[in-house]
Amino acid sequence: MESLLHFARGPLFRLCFMIMLLGLARILFLDLWEAYRAYRKAGDKKMPWRLIVRRGLEWAFPMKRIWRNPQLYSFVSILFHIGLILVPVFLFAHIDLWKSAIGISWPALPFRWALWLTISTIVCAAVLLIERLSVKAIHSLSRGQDYFWLILLLFPFVTGFVCANLKIGAGLYQFLMLVHVLSGDVIFLLIPFTKMAHCVLAPFSQIIDALAWKFPPATDQDILETLNPNH
Amino acid sequence: MKTKVITEQGRDKALATIKKPEVIERQKLNVRYHIEDLDVNDRPRRFLEAFAAILKHSNYRMVLDHFTRVTARCSRCAVACHIYQATGDPKDIPCYRSGLLLDVYRRHFTLGGMIRGRITGGGYITDEKIEEMADSFYNCTACRRCALECPLGLDHGLVTHLGRYILSEIGIVPRALVVSVRAQLEGPYHNTSAVPVPALKDTIEFLEDDMYEEKSVKIKFPADVEGSDYVFFAPVSDYLMEADTLMGIASVFAATGDSWTIGTENFDAINYGLFYNDRIMERVIKRVDSEARRLNGKQVLIGECGHASRTAKNFLPTFCGGSDSLPVLNILEYTHKAWREGKLKLDPDVVTEKVAYHDPCNLARNRWIVDQPREVLKSFCRNYVEMTPKGEDNICCGGGGGAVSIDEIRSYRMTIGGKLKAEQIRKCGCEILVAPCANCKKQLRELVEDQGLNCRVVGFHDLIYKAIDFDGSLKVQHEEDTTLDPGKYNPGRPSDGKGK
Numbered sequence A: 001m002e003s004l005l006h007f008a009r010g011p012l013f014r015l016c017f018m019i020m021l022l023g024l025a026r027i028l029f030l031d032l033w034e035a036y037r038a039y040r041k042a043g044d045k046k047m048p049w050r051l052i053v054r055r056g057l058e059w060a061f062p063m064k065r066i067w068r069n070p071q072l073y074s075f076v077s078i079l080f081h082i083g084l085i086l087v088p089v090f091l092f093a094h095i096d097l098w099k100s101a102i103g104i105s106w107p108a109l110p111f112r113w114a115l116w117l118t119i120s121t122i123v124c125a126a127v128l129l130i131e132r133l134s135v136k137a138i139h140s141l142s143r144g145q146d147y148f149w150l151i152l153l154l155f156p157f158v159t160g161f162v163c164a165n166l167k168i169g170a171g172l173y174q175f176l177m178l179v180h181v182l183s184g185d186v187i188f189l190l191i192p193f194t195k196m197a198h199c200v201l202a203p204f205s206q207i208i209d210a211l212a213w214k215f216p217p218a219t220d221q222d223i224l225e226t227l228n229p230n231h
Numbered sequence B: 001m002k003t004k005v006i007t008e009q010g011r012d013k014a015l016a017t018i019k020k021p022e023v024i025e026r027q028k029l030n031v032r033y034h035i036e037d038l039d040v041n042d043r044p045r046r047f048l049e050a051f052a053a054i055l056k057h058s059n060y061r062m063v064l065d066h067f068t069r070v071t072a073r074c075s076r077c078a079v080a081c082h083i084y085q086a087t088g089d090p091k092d093i094p095c096y097r098s099g100l101l102l103d104v105y106r107r108h109f110t111l112g113g114m115i116r117g118r119i120t121g122g123g124y125i126t127d128e129k130i131e132e133m134a135d136s137f138y139n140c141t142a143c144r145r146c147a148l149e150c151p152l153g154l155d156h157g158l159v160t161h162l163g164r165y166i167l168s169e170i171g172i173v174p175r176a177l178v179v180s181v182r183a184q185l186e187g188p189y190h191n192t193s194a195v196p197v198p199a200l201k202d203t204i205e206f207l208e209d210d211m212y213e214e215k216s217v218k219i220k221f222p223a224d225v226e227g228s229d230y231v232f233f234a235p236v237s238d239y240l241m242e243a244d245t246l247m248g249i250a251s252v253f254a255a256t257g258d259s260w261t262i263g264t265e266n267f268d269a270i271n272y273g274l275f276y277n278d279r280i281m282e283r284v285i286k287r288v289d290s291e292a293r294r295l296n297g298k299q300v301l302i303g304e305c306g307h308a309s310r311t312a313k314n315f316l317p318t319f320c321g322g323s324d325s326l327p328v329l330n331i332l333e334y335t336h337k338a339w340r341e342g343k344l345k346l347d348p349d350v351v352t353e354k355v356a357y358h359d360p361c362n363l364a365r366n367r368w369i370v371d372q373p374r375e376v377l378k379s380f381c382r383n384y385v386e387m388t389p390k391g392e393d394n395i396c397c398g399g400g401g402g403a404v405s406i407d408e409i410r411s412y413r414m415t416i417g418g419k420l421k422a423e424q425i426r427k428c429g430c431e432i433l434v435a436p437c438a439n440c441k442k443q444l445r446e447l448v449e450d451q452g453l454n455c456r457v458v459g460f461h462d463l464i465y466k467a468i469d470f471d472g473s474l475k476v477q478h479e480e481d482t483t484l485d486p487g488k489y490n491p492g493r494p495s496d497g498k499g500k
């Protein structure tokens, strides 16, 4: 078990992390390249930057949205995202890992904060899962991956919480640790290939939205000819 | 916004309380009106061909790729959509609606989708899916309110726009829109209502007489005056139905003394291309441009019409020369500027009723025109009230996206599309509802009628016309010389001799 754990948090982690980085870089590049090409083609190149920045910031710091209709859902999903971002990056135990993997470190979250954030993330994931299952509007939209991700994300948080805070036997500890690390690896591996790609693409949504309405000039004839070659 | 997604019972109750006996439920809606006779079996292939051709020559691929990559299916958009709020039908959730087209895109135009589709054997576009898209994209009023609520920034209104575009290329399009566009592009009079030029001239003469009678000032509607500062395009329906709006606009020009003109070769601002086909939009907008250039005008000025203003503002640069294109202004901006510069004297004792302002989606969603009309209205309407939500977050009147032009779906527009708006109007208790958009006006008036609301729907300039006070010198001058020279209306302003 020990060597397996070693492998999972060593080479496997590095591999998964690399795949994630490359995968994310790929889609980010594709997304921005397409945006650049669209911009080049656009007949009107004046972009509403103020609106883009304002709307982007509104979502990056969603103070106004915390208690928006549907209140519970908004609140829970925002809290969920905070935990998801902060805990893996700023937990002191993880910082050691990061240091050994990429050689740099940064200040850690105080233990109490990390504890409460972990608990809130677990509770939020559970609430979101229940909502997905029970609220008609959300349920009807949900695909397999939407449930899968909520469940998958619960694994490292629950196991991490148990290992760090509860008194358990060494065997169980090791097993849970293994689950913790492996699920983390799977998460990294899958991020670029699923909806989780939004973690790098979402900041560009407002630009894409604005660009979307910037059409190339004079497509009328081209499309007509493509559709009716003998026209 | 506090409204909750209504339950099945709530929805039935809501539909039951609506006065009209012929309540039409969405599912039972007869949507065949916009399906022209085609070989049904051939449609999936033709749909994909049209889709492919559009992708090849447009920028839509970028958007679709981005949207398919980020969509998280969180359902937040549901609370923003007035259609879903009214029906409670999951098929009306914006994300579901967009999903219809995104799924086709993924399955047929991305490698991953094609592979997955081959393995699972599913997702292939079928005739039923095309029918569902036709139904869904025309249930949406393309108000783009849901885009504000999407954390990942999916603009569902854009997907509706594209979906309709593809559908129109295979002949699926509301007949009412096509008929109007044909009249505009191929008819002898170049406008959607087929108003002949002599009739237009009669109308404006009649309006001039009216203004003379009512305001004792002779104000002209200049036509075909070359070299004017502003070439004015109203939605043509204004010449048939909105006399007060037009007289208000003419009065503002009389007060400012700027030169403006209507072009008789093309005086219609309406551009239904925005609602169903980019190619049509391009053709219509190019005609606006050529008319303004024919008259050697300096700016394009669009009247009280949301979609026409947005189309001109956004797409004149796109299709007619980028940064070299003529500047576009909406009449509300012009009037606001005139008011700010102190050129309009508005009598605060004329409009005493409770007045509220309705934001047309196409003016307000991108925060283009939100505060300007409010500032002017508040300056002379003593009893101004606000509806919430408002501005960028406003609720659509229910007639957006061209829906209002389709009389066959009036029932749908009244009971479902306009349900939330009607509630909002009722709650704010206004007696006069100002809607500076020809489409909103029509929809809201029908809503007032069908839902028994206690208010009157008017244009912004209708109230300006009512309240505008021409100073004595104008009237004296008019007694001496009954020909209007706009330049003389403002003592101290040099007459540049234009606009006569």
Ligand code: SF4
Residues within 6 Å of the ligand: B080, B081, B082, B083, B084, B093, B094, B097, B139, B140, B141, B142, B143, B144, B145, B146, B147, B156, B157, B160, B396
């Ligand atoms: S654009 Fe408007 S009508 Fe269409 S789905 Fe979004 S909120 Fe609903």
